[in-house]
Amino acid sequence: MQRVISFIVTNQPGVxxxxxxxxxxxxxxxxxxxxxxxxxxxxxxxxIVMYADDAVIDQVIKQLxxxxxxxxxKEIPQDAGSWKELALIKAKPAGKDRSAFMNVVNSxxxxxxxxxxDTITIQLIGTISFVNKSIELLDNFNIIEIARTGMVALExxxxxxxxxxx
Amino acid sequence: MQRVISFIVTNQPGVxxxxxxxxxxxxxxxxxxxxxxxxxxxxxxxxIVMYADDAVIDQVIKQLxxxxxxxxxKEIPQDAGSWKELALIKAKPAGKDRSAFMNVVNSxxxxxxxxxxDTITIQLIGTISFVNKSIELLDNFNIIEIARTGMVALExxxxxxxxxxx
Numbered sequence: 001m002q003r004v005i006s007f008i009v010t011n012q013p014g015v016x017x018x019x020x021x022x023x024x025x026x027x028x029x030x031x032x033x034x035x036x037x038x039x040x041x042x043x044x045x046x047x048i049v050m051y052a053d054d055a056v057i058d059q060v061i062k063q064l065x066x067x068x069x070x071x072x073x074k075e076i077p078q079d080a081g082s083w084k085e086l087a088l089i090k091a092k093p094a095g096k097d098r099s100a101f102m103n104v105v106n107s108x109x110x111x112x113x114x115x116x117x118d119t120i121t122i123q124l125i126g127t128i129s130f131v132n133k134s135i136e137l138l139d140n141f142n143i144i145e146i147a148r149t150g151m152v153a154l155e156x157x158x159x160x161x162x163x164x165x166x
Numbered sequence: 167m168q169r170v171i172s173f174i175v176t177n178q179p180g181v182x183x184x185x186x187x188x189x190x191x192x193x194x195x196x197x198x199x200x201x202x203x204x205x206x207x208x209x210x211x212x213x214i215v216m217y218a219d220d221a222v223i224d225q226v227i228k229q230l231x232x233x234x235x236x237x238x239x240k241e242i243p244q245d246a247g248s249w250k251e252l253a254l255i256k257a258k259p260a261g262k263d264r265s266a267f268m269n270v271v272n273s274x275x276x277x278x279x280x281x282x283x284d285t286i287t288i289q290l291i292g293t294i295s296f297v298n299k300s301i302e303l304l305d306n307f308n309i310i311e312i313a314r315t316g317m318v319a320l321e322x323x324x325x326x327x328x329x330x331x332x
Contacts, residue, residue, distance in 0.1 A: 006313065011195075012195065013189075013190045013193055013194065013195045013196075014190040015190075016186040016190065016196060016199060017183060017186035017187040017189075017190045017191075019186075020182040020183035020185075020186050020187075021183040021186075021187065023179075023183075024179045024180040024181075024182065024183045025183075027179055028179065029177070029178065029179045030179075030182060030201070031203065032200075032201055032202045032203065033182060033199065033200075033201045034198075034199075034200050034201075034313075034314075034315040034316055035196070035198055035199045035200075035316055036198045036251070036253070036312075036313070036314025036315060036316045037197065037198065037314065038312045038314075039301055039305060039309050039312055045312065045313050045314070047313060047315075082254060082279040082280055082287055082289075084252060084254060084279075084289060085202070085252070085315070086250060086251070086252040086291065086315055086318065087202070087318075088248060088250060088318055088319070088320045090320050090326065092324075113248040113250075113320075114248055114320075114322050114323065116322070116323040116324035116325075117323070117324055118324050119323070119324045121248055121320055121322070123248075123250060123291075125252065125289075125291065135205055139205060142331070143205050143330065143331075144326055144329050144330060144331065145204075145320055145326045145327065145328070145329075145330060146202075146204045146205055146211065146330065147172065147200075147202070147211050147213060147318035147319060147320050148200075148202025148203065148204075148211070148318065149200040149202055149213075149251070149252055149315030149316060149318050150200055150201055150202045150315060152252065152253075152254055152313035152314065152315050153254070153313060154254045154256050154279075154280075154287055154311055154313050156280050156282070156287070157280065157282040157283070157285070158258075158282035158283055158284050158285045159282075160256065160310055160311045161311065162311070163310050163311075164309065164310060164311060164312065165308075165309075165310065
C-alpha cells in the first residue's frame, strides 16, 4: 500500500542526503520524493511515498524524527489528506491516433503544454493511482518521456503538521 | 538564476542518497528535488533546481554523469522546456477576508481542495516564479502550511532526454 510521510526540515546542504541515506541504509526503497521550499526560507518540506506496512512506516518516522534537521514529521493517510501529484508526459501517437490521444487527455482533465512535429506534451494532476491509471490509458499512444513530481499532501481540515509562522 | 537539471536513474535503494550526497559534499544547496517513477518501472526521473552559474551547473552534471546509476542527464533551460510545479497551500484568512482570498486564488487559476472550519486548502500550478508570486499574494491571508513538489520539466518539441521504450 502507498504510504505518504510528510516532514519539515531545515533548509541547508546535506539534509536531503542524510534523509535519503538513513532510509536507504535500511534497504527501504522510496517510490517518490518531493522536496520544496516553504514560505519560511529556513524550512523545506519533504514528502516521501513508500510501499510499506505499519511496522516499517513507524520505524522510518521514528528514525527520521531523531535527525536534528527534522522539525516535525507525520504520516498523512489518503483518507485524511489532500494527495496530489503532477506529471508531464510526452507521447508520439501515430498520425491517425492523435485525436483519440487528445480525447483520452481531455477525459483525464489533462492539459496540452506543447506540440512537436511528431509529439505532444501534456500535464496531468491527481493522486498516484489517478496518474498511474492515466499513464496506462495513454501508453497505447507511445509515451516516450514522463516527469512526475512525486506526491505532496496536506491534512484535510484545520490540522497542520507545522505552522510556518512559528 | 534558477537552473533545472533533469536525469534518469535506475530505480533502486541508495541512488537518491548517492545523488544528494554527491551534491551536498560539494556544498551546493538544492532548491528543490522531485523524484518520480517513469512508465518503465526500472527507471526513475529526478529533477533538481539549483541557483548556480554555468561553471557550477557544468560541474554538477559532469559529476552526476559519472555515477553508474545515471542513464542520461541534461539541463533544461526555461526557454527550451515546459517547466511546472504543483503547490498545496493551507491558509487561515480572517472571516472578512475569505472572499478576497478566493478572488486571489481564482486570479491565479488555483483550485480549492478542502475547507476546514477556519482554513482553506488550495492547489496551484505553474513555474517556480509563478508559484512564488502567488504565495506572495496569498501571504496576506495567513498561510500556515505549504507543500511544493519542486519543479519538473520536459524539453519542448520532439526532443527527449531518454526514450523510456529503449
